[in-house]
Amino acid sequence: MKRCLVVTGGGDCPGLNAVIRAIVKRAASEKDWEIVGSIEAFNGILREPTEIVILDEKKVAGIHYLGGTILQTTNKGGPFAWPVKNNDGTWSTVDRSDEMLRKLQYLGIDAVINIGGDGSQRISKRLADKGLNIIGVPKTIDNDLTATDSTFGFQTAVQIATEAVDKLVTTAASHNRVLILEVMGRYAGWIALNAAVAGGAEICLLPEFPYHIEKVLDKVNERFNRDHGFVNIVISEGARAVGKDFATQEEQEVGYRNRRLGGVANVLMHELIEAGCQHSIRTTVLGHLQRGGIPTAYDRILATQFGVKAMEMVLNGEYSRMVSYRHPEITSVSLEDALQKPNLVEYDTALMRTAMGIGINFGI
Numbered sequence: 001m002k003r004c005l006v007v008t009g010g011g012d013c014p015g016l017n018a019v020i021r022a023i024v025k026r027a028a029s030e031k032d033w034e035i036v037g038s039i040e041a042f043n044g045i046l047r048e049p050t051e052i053v054i055l056d057e058k059k060v061a062g063i064h065y066l067g068g069t070i071l072q073t074t075n076k077g078g079p080f081a082w083p084v085k086n087n088d089g090t091w092s093t094v095d096r097s098d099e100m101l102r103k104l105q106y107l108g109i110d111a112v113i114n115i116g117g118d119g120s121q122r123i124s125k126r127l128a129d130k131g132l133n134i135i136g137v138p139k140t141i142d143n144d145l146t147a148t149d150s151t152f153g154f155q156t157a158v159q160i161a162t163e164a165v166d167k168l169v170t171t172a173a174s175h176n177r178v179l180i181l182e183v184m185g186r187y188a189g190w191i192a193l194n195a196a197v198a199g200g201a202e203i204c205l206l207p208e209f210p211y212h213i214e215k216v217l218d219k220v221n222e223r224f225n226r227d228h229g230f231v232n233i234v235i236s237e238g239a240r241a242v243g244k245d246f247a248t249q250e251e252q253e254v255g256y257r258n259r260r261l262g263g264v265a266n267v268l269m270h271e272l273i274e275a276g277c278q279h280s281i282r283t284t285v286l287g288h289l290q291r292g293g294i295p296t297a298y299d300r301i302l303a304t305q306f307g308v309k310a311m312e313m314v315l316n317g318e319y320s321r322m323v324s325y326r327h328p329e330i331t332s333v334s335l336e337d338a339l340q341k342p343n344l345v346e347y348d349t350a351l352m353r354t355a356m357g358i359g360i361n362f363g364i
Contacts, residue, residue, distance in 0.1 A: 009041035009116035013153035014295030015303035016069040021060040022307025128320040136322035144188035147338040152303040165199025172230040182265035192236035207238030211363025219361040
């Protein structure tokens with residue numbers, strides 16, 4: 001009996017359970033493969049005692065519509081940056097990748113499917129370079145990977161953000177206010193852009209295009225030119241004014257390596273006030289609501305396609321590659337190509353032209 005290890009790393013994402021289920025169900029028809037899962041990405045392998053679970057059809061029955069991941073996930077620790085407390089109370093990290101590879105061999109792991117975003121796939125590439133039979137499955141609500149047309153979880157996040165815009169439009173109109181909605185996306189503005197177009201926001205501020213606060217204020221004032229008006233602004237967490245740095249929050253979690261973005265909605269509110277805005281302003285930070293809950297049908301389908309493809313790549317020995325969606329096909333790319341550059345919003349794209357065509361202001 002051969003063994004395939006499945007791990008889910010990075011932030012949680014609607015559709016993760018659908019991928020796990022698809023891997024297990026595709027493997028079940030082969031009879032000679034056993035699927036096991038590591039708890040909290042590779043940390044389950046690195047811990048003592050080891051935390052792994054057998055994944056069979058009974059274990060994954062009905063999980064395709066559940067949010068989160070039954071394997072749990074983390075963006076702390078990992079084989080190349082395991083946190084260690086020093087004698088003086090400070091923390092540092094150590095590389096435990098060789099130790100983990102020996103442990104995988106001891107556990108009889110023949111292949112690994114790593115489900116995760118950019119950071120997780122960089123780990124996949126480094127492990128592949130060390131000789132591990134590994135396949136990546138792209139996962140991110142940010143849709144910031146160029147090697148695939150779309151990632152599961154993104155459409156669910158956009159739907160949640162759009163519903164938030166819909167709700168804020170009515171309260172903004174009722175009170176004649178400026179309502180600022182902060183959404184996720186890190187350095188890619190796809191969630192904000194899609195939600196602004198779908199929800200009918202007047203202003204959309206993206207990480208890719210630093211905004212001029214004067215131009216934002218001009219649009220706000222234009223909306224209030226008849227004494228009564230309202231404005232809805234969608235701003236991505238990675239957006240910033242020209243000449244300003246990203247809005248970040250100090251991170252206290254041990255082993256957390258990402259720069260934690262957040263708070264830009266309040267930054268924008270104060271910038272508008274300082275620039276002379278006379279209108280009432282309120283902010284809403286959507287936060288983790290975007291990555292929780294039930295995945296949309298689209299994301300369930302895409303996640304299931306990714307899971308089946310990943311297991312078929314294992315069966316065919318197509319390692320050191322990442323599953324990819326290139327409409328209309330589910331295919332794969334090398335891990336090296338998958339990590340070449342992020343998928344960022346460009347000025348001359350169809351959706352940007354649409355947004356500008358309906359009058360959305362980007363502060364540029």
